Amino acid sequence: GDKVKQSPSALSLQEGTNSALRCNFSIAATTVQWFLQNPRGSLINLFYLVPGTKENGRLKSAFDSKESYSTLHIRDAQLEDSGTYFCAAGAGTGSNRLTFGKGTKFSLIP
Amino acid sequence: NAGVIQTPRHKVTGKGQEATLWCEPISGHSAVFWYRQTIVQGLEFLTYFRNQAPIDDSGMPKERFSAQMPNQSHSTLKIQSTQPQDSAVYLCASSGTGGSQNTLYFGAGTRLSVL
16 A cells, blocks of 8 residues: 555645645654645645644644654645645655655645 | 756657656755656655765666766766656755755656657
8 A cells, every 4th residue: 555645635725725634654754745746847845844843834734753644734725835735754764765645636716 | 056957858759769867956965866757656766866876776667777976966867768658757856964954855857758
């Protein structure tokens, strides 16, 4: 099965609403990175996480290594938030290699 | 800082031809990664270098694929005798090393189409 499972696979919301994306890991993740792939295809790094939480503007992310999951919360969603969100797990000390989830396709309804 | 630069953006090859993809990492970054993205498989790790040395190539198909990093300013991914199943977006990324410097920065990718 997938080592990094993302849910939901797709999400359509109205502007201004809040949402939560989740990743569950079946590998011993020690770090997590979240990316947004915009409609042009560029992968933009949103967060680098060790266990704990980080916040940046309307985005907030948490990583719990003991329970093997990470979340990404989007507050007051805007059109520029549209795209596909990927989480990726780094496993083991010193390992830079990331294992990616299949992504959550995020669409905003004006 | 121009970010990670990949060339060409698009490449079309005939079955059996060779394709060479180029990547220029962010200046000062010591780690360079290659990933491949397809609709079916998603983002798959291929290989990575640290300080120009190959560290992990466990994701590379054993035949026809090779990667090199001859100097700190560029890396190449070469695919010999391309096959239609090699069609994908090939993404290069770079990072520093240690803690949050492991943050990965991706290039725009090279879309390879094998006819």
